Amino acid sequence: MKYLLTIGLLATGSLSLLAQSKAKPKPKPATAKKTVVTAAPAGAPALKTLADSASYAIGVNIAQSMKKDLGDINTNIMMGAMKATFEGKKPVLDDDVLMNVIMTYSEKAKEAQAQTTVDAGRAFLTKNKTQQGVTTTASGLQYIVLKEGTGEKPGANDTAICHYRGSLLDSTEFDNSYDRGEPLTIPVSGVIKGWTEGLQLMSKGSKYKFFIPYELGYGLRGAPPTIPGGSVLVFEVELMDVKKGN
Template identity: 45%
Template sequence: MKRIFITLLLPFCTLITLAQTKGKKATATKKTTTQKTATKVTFNNSLDSASYAFGANMASSMKNDGLGSLNYDLLIKGLKDAFEGKTLLISKEQAQQPISNLFNGLSKKKFAVNIAEGKTFLENNKKQAGVQVTPSGLQYIVLKAGDGIKPKVTDTVLAHYKGTLLNGKQFDSSYDRNEPLSLPLNRVIAGWTEGMQLMSVGSKYKFFIPYHLAYGERGAGQDIPPYSTLIFEVELLKVNGK
């Protein structure tokens, strides 16, 4: 490309030199901006308009998730290879991992404040009197010791609880509803599954749950943002068995 440009430039330079030799007045050089004429797109049929709509909708959705751009050449190749039945460069089984990695990275960047806030809180909290820490990172305080049986992971339990964010905002409370919750321990967040197995019936604990043992990178609804460290006060009322 450089050679072509230089070749085209040489005759122009020669003309300028000849003009100066003949004593012609130099004229002021004006900067010109070359504008590319936008190619007009025409939808000839419903397939054309639907194709464009697919692309626009996909991009809008991904942009809302924090993605700013893609390698468009590889995007188009992936679409064509799949439609044409060619052997894919990444199998369907492998495809989810790079997509997850990409969006997890974007999410961590977007919610970096939440992650840092949780980490700082937990580092300071574990130094407080009475706070115990499990190998998984779960922190807890025994507010009231019970003397009943302890549940197993396969059990269903009856519990009262209150959940708050680090800023003190309450997002849920069975006390406010005046109705304890019955739940199977193998179908709740990991922090509850682990923590409640430490409790005896009649006890009340306060749990400090890091995001990876709570709702992780997704959060939960509008009340629990992604990467939120959560605080729960939980009272174990009864173990119902399996």
């Protein structure tokens, strides 16, 4: 399963980095010092071999990651499932159901983490759609026509050449083609859903302002570190040219 495999790889990587960061310099000849041995906490496992210590360290690493990211996981059930799997017992859920459950739970966990941003975005869009000049499509995309062009409109199979600037609701700018001095050339169907829909509303020479709900943007995952999960995206897009596809 990819999810657990990823955690395992991360755990291994973290242990490697930890080992490197904790590497001690070669001791200089000096008067011998007494070694202080710290007693293990009551009930702690006996770590007699390197494999024992690695097993313990990996367990701590995985638990810390899951405690941080997975919220209200039932640790008793999780540990029971891990033990049964290590013992070769057949899972209660088949592979397809397992993956579906993990994906569904993961999405809900992301939504919970992004809830403040999601709520702020929904409140903004609800108010914004009542503003003069704002049009809302069936998908929830909102836009304002800043300048209407007279050229052809791109289709889903075409390529758009456009200048744009993108920002969050707090006006934090995360991208700007004008600053780069070069317009973006992109397949109309090769961008986020809000852009794919929005570009096909524009005629060549137009300039629109789009307000893109997170569902039509980068979703609950966002685009770290610049775009938090659940963010409404604000784009000013100027359609410079259209290259027809097949």
